Amino acid sequence: MKAVGLTQYLPIDDPAALLDLNLAQPGPPTGSDLLVRVQAVSVNPVDTKQRAPRAQQEDPPRILGYDAAGIVEAVGPDVTAFAPGDEVYYAGDVTRPGCNAQWQWVDERLVGRKPATLDFADAAALPLTVLTAWELLFQRMPLQFDDRRHAGQVMLIIGGAGGVGSIAIQLARHAGFTVVATASRPASADWCRQMGAAHVIDHRQPLPPQLQALGIEQVQVALNLADTDHYWEVLGELLAPQGHVGLVVEPRGALRIGDPYKAKCIGIHWEFMFARAKFRTDDRIEQHRILSRVASLVDAGELRSTRSAQLGAINAANLRQAHRQLESGSVIGKLVLAGWE
Ligand SMILES: NC(=O)c1ccc[n+]([C@@H]2O[C@H](COP(=O)([O-])OP(=O)(O)OC[C@H]3O[C@@H](n4cnc5c(N)ncnc54)[C@H](OP(=O)(O)O)[C@@H]3O)[C@@H](O)[C@H]2O)c1
Incomplete structure (x- = not known):
C-alpha cells in the first residue's frame, strides 16, 4: 500500500523529512479494531511535534497522521458498532501507526460515523480538534452543550482561527457563550467571525484594554489554545471569580497556580x-x-467543517507542504489532503 512516513527526524525543508513509501497492507483486524481504507487526512501540530528533528532512526518507517476519514474494510471479532462499507472519521491513537497510509487499524471505540452531509475531505478536518474542544469544554470543564445556562457569559478563546479554536468557537457559541476570539491578522479575524465569534481582539496587543473597549471587564471562561506560559498572568487577571481556564499546550516553564488563581x-x-x-x-x-x-x-446544520484548504493528494510532497505551513504558526482552520494518486 501507499504510505507517507519517516525514517529520520529532519527539518521539514529536507526532502527526506517525509517519504513516499510502499508498505505491506495491514492484515485482518483483531479484537475491537477496524481496518479502514483512508480517503482523506488532516494535519495537526501533533504531527510536527512528533516529527521534530532529533537523532533517532525508525526501522520500519514511522507513519504519522491523526485525523482521517475513510471506509471500513473489515472488522475485528469484537467489533459491535461498525460493519464493512461504513463511512467513518476518527483521530485514533498517537501510540499506534497513523493515518498517512492507504489502510489503517483503529479501535472502534475511537471512531465515529462520518457526517453524511460532508465529503471525506471536509470530514477529515474535524475529529482531532472537535474531540479536543468537546472534551475540554464539556467533560473536563463543568459546562453544558445543550442548555442555555451560559447565556450572557463570556468565553475568551486565545488562538481562535487555529484548528482547535475554529471548532471551539462553534461549540461555545452553541452552548450560549458570547465568544471573544483572538486573531492577529485580518484574514484570521474574519475566519473567527465566520466560525461564530461575536468579537475578535488581537493577541499581539494587550488584551485587557481591548476587552474593556468592548465593555467586558472579566470573562467567565478562557481557553488558551496557543501559549500556556505567555497568557497565564493576563488570564489570571481577566478571569472572573469561580471562572475556568482550559489548557492544551505543554508549558515551557513552571506555572504559578496561586493568587490570583487561588483567591x-x-x-x-x-x-x-x-x-x-x-x-x-x-x-x-x-x-x-x-x-x-x-x-x-453537522448533519443538522448546527456545526460546520473547519476545512480551509485542500492541498491535493496524500503524498510526501503535499504533507511536507502542510507541515511547513503548520510550523509557521499561521494556519487558518484545517488543511486537508485527499485521495491517493
Ligand atoms: N492537548 C491536546 O489534546 C491538543 C489537541 C490539539 C492541539 N493541541 C495544541 O494546541 C495548539 C493549537 O493547535 P491548533 O491545531 O489549533 O494549531 P494551529 O491550527 O496551527 O493554530 C494556528 C493559529 O494559531 C494562532 N496563533 C499563532 N501564534 C499565536 C499566539 N502567540 N497567540 C495566539 N494565537 C496564536 C494563529 O492566529 P494568527 O495567525 O491570527 O496570529 C493561527 O491562526 C498546538 O500547540 C497543538 O499542539 C493540543
Whole structure:
C-alpha cells in the first residue's frame, strides 16, 4: 500500500523529512479494531511535534497522521458498532501507526460515523480538534452543550482561527457563550467571525484594554489554545471569580497556580486528546460517542467543517507542504489532503 512516513527526524525543508513509501497492507483486524481504507487526512501540530528533528532512526518507517476519514474494510471479532462499507472519521491513537497510509487499524471505540452531509475531505478536518474542544469544554470543564445556562457569559478563546479554536468557537457559541476570539491578522479575524465569534481582539496587543473597549471587564471562561506560559498572568487577571481556564499546550516553564488563581477559585482544566487512547482508559468509547454526536450536529446544520484548504493528494510532497505551513504558526482552520494518486 501507499504510505507517507519517516525514517529520520529532519527539518521539514529536507526532502527526506517525509517519504513516499510502499508498505505491506495491514492484515485482518483483531479484537475491537477496524481496518479502514483512508480517503482523506488532516494535519495537526501533533504531527510536527512528533516529527521534530532529533537523532533517532525508525526501522520500519514511522507513519504519522491523526485525523482521517475513510471506509471500513473489515472488522475485528469484537467489533459491535461498525460493519464493512461504513463511512467513518476518527483521530485514533498517537501510540499506534497513523493515518498517512492507504489502510489503517483503529479501535472502534475511537471512531465515529462520518457526517453524511460532508465529503471525506471536509470530514477529515474535524475529529482531532472537535474531540479536543468537546472534551475540554464539556467533560473536563463543568459546562453544558445543550442548555442555555451560559447565556450572557463570556468565553475568551486565545488562538481562535487555529484548528482547535475554529471548532471551539462553534461549540461555545452553541452552548450560549458570547465568544471573544483572538486573531492577529485580518484574514484570521474574519475566519473567527465566520466560525461564530461575536468579537475578535488581537493577541499581539494587550488584551485587557481591548476587552474593556468592548465593555467586558472579566470573562467567565478562557481557553488558551496557543501559549500556556505567555497568557497565564493576563488570564489570571481577566478571569472572573469561580471562572475556568482550559489548557492544551505543554508549558515551557513552571506555572504559578496561586493568587490570583487561588483567591478567585479558578478551575484549571487540562485537555490531552490522546489521554484516553494512550492510557487505555475504560471510558475511551466516549470518543466514539462524541464523534457520532458531532456527526449528527453537522448533519443538522448546527456545526460546520473547519476545512480551509485542500492541498491535493496524500503524498510526501503535499504533507511536507502542510507541515511547513503548520510550523509557521499561521494556519487558518484545517488543511486537508485527499485521495491517493
Ligand atoms: N492537548 C491536546 O489534546 C491538543 C489537541 C490539539 C492541539 N493541541 C495544541 O494546541 C495548539 C493549537 O493547535 P491548533 O491545531 O489549533 O494549531 P494551529 O491550527 O496551527 O493554530 C494556528 C493559529 O494559531 C494562532 N496563533 C499563532 N501564534 C499565536 C499566539 N502567540 N497567540 C495566539 N494565537 C496564536 C494563529 O492566529 P494568527 O495567525 O491570527 O496570529 C493561527 O491562526 C498546538 O500547540 C497543538 O499542539 C493540543
